[in-house]
Amino acid sequence: MMAGSEIHTAGLDSILDRYARDPNALLQVLREVQELHGYIHPSSISYIGVKLGIPRARVEGVAGFYSFLHLQPHGEYRVLFSDNITDRMQGSQALMEQMCQQLWLQPGKVSEDGLVSINTTSCTGMCDQGPAMLVNGRAITRLTHQRVQEIGHLIRNRTPLADWPADYFRVEDNIRRRGPLLDNTIAPGDVLRAALALDSKDIIETVKSSGLRGRGGAGFPTGIKWEACSNAPGSEHYVVCNADEGEPGTFKDRVLLTSYADLVFEGMTLCALAIGAQHGFLYLRGEYRYLLEPLQAVLQRRRDNKLLGRNILERSGFDFDIAIHLGAGAYICGEESALIESLEGKRGVPRNRPPFPVTHGYLQQPTAVDNVETFCSAALAMQMGAENYRAIGTAKSSGSKLISVSGDCPRPGIYEYPFGVSVREVLDDCGAANARAVQVSGPSGVCVAESEFDRKLGFEDLPTAGAFMVFDDSRDLFEVARNFVHFFAHESCGFCTPCRVGTALLKSTMDKIAAGLGTQYDLGEIEHLDHVLQTSSHCGLGRTACNPVLHTLKHFRPAYESRLKSLEFEPAFDLDGALARARQMTGRDDAGAHLKPEEA
Amino acid sequence: MSKKLRVATTSLAGCFGCHMSLLDIDERLFPLLDLIEFDRSPLTDIKHCGPCDIGIIEGGVCNAENVHVLREFRKNCKILIAIGACAVTGGLPAQRNHLDLGSCLTEVYLTEPGLAHGHIPNDPELPLPLDKVHPLHEVVKIDYFIPGCPPSGDAIWKFLTDLIAGRTPELGHGLIKYD
Numbered sequence: 001m002m003a004g005s006e007i008h009t010a011g012l013d014s015i016l017d018r019y020a021r022d023p024n025a026l027l028q029v030l031r032e033v034q035e036l037h038g039y040i041h042p043s044s045i046s047y048i049g050v051k052l053g054i055p056r057a058r059v060e061g062v063a064g065f066y067s068f069l070h071l072q073p074h075g076e077y078r079v080l081f082s083d084n085i086t087d088r089m090q091g092s093q094a095l096m097e098q099m100c101q102q103l104w105l106q107p108g109k110v111s112e113d114g115l116v117s118i119n120t121t122s123c124t125g126m127c128d129q130g131p132a133m134l135v136n137g138r139a140i141t142r143l144t145h146q147r148v149q150e151i152g153h154l155i156r157n158r159t160p161l162a163d164w165p166a167d168y169f170r171v172e173d174n175i176r177r178r179g180p181l182l183d184n185t186i187a188p189g190d191v192l193r194a195a196l197a198l199d200s201k202d203i204i205e206t207v208k209s210s211g212l213r214g215r216g217g218a219g220f221p222t223g224i225k226w227e228a229c230s231n232a233p234g235s236e237h238y239v240v241c242n243a244d245e246g247e248p249g250t251f252k253d254r255v256l257l258t259s260y261a262d263l264v265f266e267g268m269t270l271c272a273l274a275i276g277a278q279h280g281f282l283y284l285r286g287e288y289r290y291l292l293e294p295l296q297a298v299l300q301r302r303r304d305n306k307l308l309g310r311n312i313l314e315r316s317g318f319d320f321d322i323a324i325h326l327g328a329g330a331y332i333c334g335e336e337s338a339l340i341e342s343l344e345g346k347r348g349v350p351r352n353r354p355p356f357p358v359t360h361g362y363l364q365q366p367t368a369v370d371n372v373e374t375f376c377s378a379a380l381a382m383q384m385g386a387e388n389y390r391a392i393g394t395a396k397s398s399g400s401k402l403i404s405v406s407g408d409c410p411r412p413g414i415y416e417y418p419f420g421v422s423v424r425e426v427l428d429d430c431g432a433a434n435a436r437a438v439q440v441s442g443p444s445g446v447c448v449a450e451s452e453f454d455r456k457l458g459f460e461d462l463p464t465a466g467a468f469m470v471f472d473d474s475r476d477l478f479e480v481a482r483n484f485v486h487f488f489a490h491e492s493c494g495f496c497t498p499c500r501v502g503t504a505l506l507k508s509t510m511d512k513i514a515a516g517l518g519t520q521y522d523l524g525e526i527e528h529l530d531h532v533l534q535t536s537s538h539c540g541l542g543r544t545a546c547n548p549v550l551h552t553l554k555h556f557r558p559a560y561e562s563r564l565k566s567l568e569f570e571p572a573f574d575l576d577g578a579l580a581r582a583r584q585m586t587g588r589d590d591a592g593a594h595l596k597p598e599e600a
Numbered sequence: 601m602s603k604k605l606r607v608a609t610t611s612l613a614g615c616f617g618c619h620m621s622l623l624d625i626d627e628r629l630f631p632l633l634d635l636i637e638f639d640r641s642p643l644t645d646i647k648h649c650g651p652c653d654i655g656i657i658e659g660g661v662c663n664a665e666n667v668h669v670l671r672e673f674r675k676n677c678k679i680l681i682a683i684g685a686c687a688v689t690g691g692l693p694a695q696r697n698h699l700d701l702g703s704c705l706t707e708v709y710l711t712e713p714g715l716a717h718g719h720i721p722n723d724p725e726l727p728l729p730l731d732k733v734h735p736l737h738e739v740v741k742i743d744y745f746i747p748g749c750p751p752s753g754d755a756i757w758k759f760l761t762d763l764i765a766g767r768t769p770e771l772g773h774g775l776i777k778y779d
Contacts, residue, residue, distance in 0.1 A: 322768075369760070569740060578732065581700070582731070592724050592728070
């Protein structure tokens with residue numbers, strides 16, 4: 001019989017060897033160790049540290065950072081309900097309660113027999129077909145009472161995940177409106193063949209004059225980024241595709257990676273040709289683990305067809321290949337410098353910028369990091385020609401944009417529009433009736449109220465990474481904002497004090513108001529906190545964490561005010577209730593054993 | 601010379617370290633005393649606070665008596681300041697917050713080896729502990745926070761002199777410390 005520690009080091013060598021004992025692959029190693037053992041045992045951590053030649057503390061620090069990595073057993077079946085506001089609107093909370101009752105379990109606890117644990121996780125990107133959950137990392141969509149009950153039975157009977165009905169795992173594309181991108185007729189290799197006739201300067205010039213801007217939300221001009229990266233000196237250049245689609249309410253990259261993977265890789269390879277890169281990474285969010293094998297199959301097919309690998313399309317010296325790196329449940333890794341840290345096998349903590357990744361990115365070398373949709377659009381712009389591409393959209397926002405529509409509408413899914421489309425047009429197309437607000441570009445974006453539905457999506461007015469969550473007049477916008485505030489508090493990486501503490505304070509203030517204990521003073525505190533977060537946070541997470549509250553306070557102030565106690569100040573908790581345990585333990589019930597509310 | 605400002609100070613669930621730090625302003629206590637006079641404070645031994653301009657409180661809120669004292673300060677002080685990590689966040693005493701109060705009391709008074717015939721004290725003279733330790737601002741409105749464990753004498757001096765002179769207190773580089 002093997003001793004405990006041997007059990008948890010068994011099989012590690014083959015994983016470590018597959019990654020050539022490269023410390024930069026630490027996150028991938030840990031993820032695979034967890035897939036093997038179910039969790040990461042302390043002896044595995046020590047072993048990995050020794051074999052990779054890095055301190056144990058670094059291994060544990062990384063393992064402790066990512067929410068999908070576990071240092072303790074979490075059950076043979078790990079159930080995580082997606083907790084985005086859209087999942088909640090589709091009834092996820094009642095379903096989770098039902099499942100907890102069925103399996104005699106409290107959320108966050110592992111059942112006594114070690115069979116199952118149930119908890120929540122941040123948005124899993126299935127908003128158009130929720131409520132959704134992850135079971136051992138696999139996405140399950142369209143949950144109903146019946147489906148949840150069936151899943152409970154499967155778990156109790158210890159049915160292996162592989163034998164569960166395939167329909168549970170079906171993820172629809174739900175493409176509702178097509179434009180030049182989704183209707184493209186590009187065959188694998190088309191764009192590269194055309195590009196090989198040009199030199200790299202011409203490729204960059206084409207992308208620049210197409211007016212293409214980054215589709216991840218910030219909208220930096222893609223051609224300028226590629227040019228800066230190409231010009232930056234370095235021993236090697238890298239292409240990184242940001243597929244860490246973590247912004248709640250966004251799921252367009254999921255669809256591109258499912259049905260347009262060739263176009264994504266074509267765009268990445270085009271970028272490699274332009275900047276002179278030999279290695280590329282696709283950083284795939286852990287929630288999309290189910291896409292790993294299909295994507296690897298596409299990569300292999302492209303290698304077989306000479307579209308990746310050495311001497312691509314017989315062009316001598318054009319060598320480029322792409323590796324897929326899986327994330328492990330950290331929203332912050334969508335920030336490009338945190339993503340690079342994660343690629344290097346570290347905690348996903350944003351770097352100081354400048355220097356920017358274009359000069360000092362992966363392994364401090366010049367790196368072009370672009371969104372999934374940006375690479376697709378770059379390939380499309382090459383095929384269409386800069387002039388034609390630029391003719392779509394508006395002056396400062398050329399081309400088309402994929403919008404992920406979810407929430408209160410009969411036709412959620414993916415809609416492609418030229419930039420400049422109004423919020424109202426999208427609402428009409430998805431059939432939303434009685435919409436009172438739309439959250440554009442996710443919690444870090446903008447809450448648009450009915451009076452502003454004529455505003456237009458585009459960098460001139462409403463920039464967006466694609467999320468478009470619709471709330472009708474039955475929804476309480478305070479609860480929407482509170483859900484987003486909880487999200488930010490959970491996802492703060494903890495590196496800088498303003499964000500780590502500020503998001504936690506914001507969360508407790510919102511909870512205080514929700515409990516009916518809020519006052520005008522607390523609304524003032526929120527504004528004060530916002531100032532601190534915006535002016536002193538290390539990265540965009542902290543700077544935008546107050547947005548949902550500020551925007552809803554602006555448009556839906558009564559939703560807050562109706563919850564306030566009309567007093568100048570109220571304690572954050574029930575003072576007399578806080579003495580109950582001590583009264584019970586001491587058997588006292590005298591006047592001194594109670595705390596009355598203060599007289600006005 | 602205008603009327604002196606009245607200042608009250610107290611320590612709730614604290615260690616008096618912040619008060620010690622106040623004494624670290626050393627000889628500057630003399631010019632300070634030209635500007636202020638102390639009301640309730642460990643320095644005067646006055647038992648209850650009267651109307652004051654400034655109240656300074658170290659320590660968090662861990663029992664019913666802390667709540668009464670804090671309310672007395674809030675009622676009497678125009679400006680109330682939370683000083684030090686415990687007052688601002690709950691600090692060290694709040695480390696018990698992840699334990700059940702009942703099991704704390706049981707362990708301390710009943711099951712700890714060497715305690716024969718122990719019982720959990722229930723004299724009405726004793727304030728009951730709250731189930732959790734809270735920072736001051738969760739119980740009353742607090743106007744200013746001075747972080748640090750403890751904040752330095754220089755930080756306290758800068759803060760008080762700003763306040764007394766009618767300037768919004770600002771602790772610049774080197775004066776703000778979180779530990």
